Amino acid sequence: MQPRRSDTERPLVPIRSLGENHRGRIEEHLLSLTGDDRYLRFGYSAQDPQIAKYVEQLDFDRDEIFGVYNRRLQLLAVAHLALPAQGDFPSCAEFGVSVVPSARGRGYGARLFERAALSASNAGIELMFIHALSENSAMLKIARNAGATVHRDGGESEAFLQLPRATFDTHVTEMLEEQVAQFDYQIKVQAKQFLGLLAGLQDMRRGGVANSKRDAD
Numbered sequence: 150m151q152p153r154r155s156d157t158e159r160p161l162v163p164i165r166s167l168g169e170n171h172r173g174r175i176e177e178h179l180l181s182l183t184g185d186d187r188y189l190r191f192g193y194s195a196q197d198p199q200i201a202k203y204v205e206q207l208d209f210d211r212d213e214i215f216g217v218y219n220r221r222l223q224l225l226a227v228a229h230l231a232l233p234a235q236g237d238f239p240s241c242a243e244f245g246v247s248v249v250p251s252a253r254g255r256g257y258g259a260r261l262f263e264r265a266a267l268s269a270s271n272a273g274i275e276l277m278f279i280h281a282l283s284e285n286s287a288m289l290k291i292a293r294n295a296g297a298t299v300h301r302d303g304g305e306s307e308a309f310l311q312l313p314r315a316t317f318d319t320h321v322t323e324m325l326e327e328q329v330a331q332f333d334y335q336i337k338v339q340a341k342q343f344l345g346l347l348a349g350l351q352d353m354r355r356g357g358v359a360n361s362k363r364d365a366d
């Protein structure tokens with residue numbers, strides 16, 4: 150992989166690994182994609198039931214699913230690193246990603262790609278594949294920027310990234326990134342709960358003011 154920007158230029162994106170308890174939010178995120186985006190993400194015009202089936206079949210034990218949350222705990226971006234089932238091409242994995250339109254151009258797609266590559270490398274994977282439509286300039290740019298080789302075959306393109314061998318450093322980096330993201334998520338959960346509490350208090354106060362006004366009338 151080729152590093153492109155220096156660390157100071159790169160936006161800090163807390164990317165966390167998602168588990169079973171995020172399945173509902175992953176579905177919500179994917180269902181929010183427009184028809185065109187679903188076509189780019191899945192390679193066909195996935196309908197709601199097909200997305201529901203895809204989410205239902207996500208295997209959180211085998212694969213890695215990564216996400217970027219905002220302060221309201223909405224999933225802005227989701228990436229799926231599909232790792233091989235036992236016995237199937239043990240050194241290959243496939244990457245897929247989606248970012249909500251309002252959060253595009255902030256580097257989330259590229260950061261998720263890097264995070265997935267790091268995780269794949271640490272899992273002993275040598276090649277990461279990306280299947281994209283040839284018109285998908287953003288996805289192909291992400292792959293090329295990271296050093297992937299792209300084979301174009303008419304309307305479809307296959308990109309593959311050769312991953313470096315895992316080292317002690319890559320394992321530590323992944324662990325630290327995950328811890329930072331988990332911490333960031335917990336803060337967001339607490340902030341959301343606190344804001345909910347404040348809104349409740351505000352409602353009670355408004356109710357109290359309305360009652361005292363009624364009593365005074």
Ligand SMILES: CC(C)(COP(=O)(O)OP(=O)(O)OC[C@H]1O[C@@H](n2cnc3c(N)ncnc32)[C@H](O)[C@@H]1OP(=O)(O)O)[C@@H](O)C(=O)NCCC(=O)NCCS
Nearest residue numbers: 189190245246247248253254255256257258259286287290
């Ligand atoms: C593809 C997608 C994930 C990109 O997400 P993103 O967060 O906007 O991407 P980034 O901000 O990381 O941008 C990555 C690169 O693509 C470039 N880019 C972004 N949109 C572009 C566009 N429409 N055309 C050309 N290049 C584009 C950026 O400039 C950046 O390159 P740079 O770092 O050299 O400047 C997003 O557009 C998306 O969700 N599309 C629908 C689903 C999809 O296509 N998934 C991929 C198939 S698996």
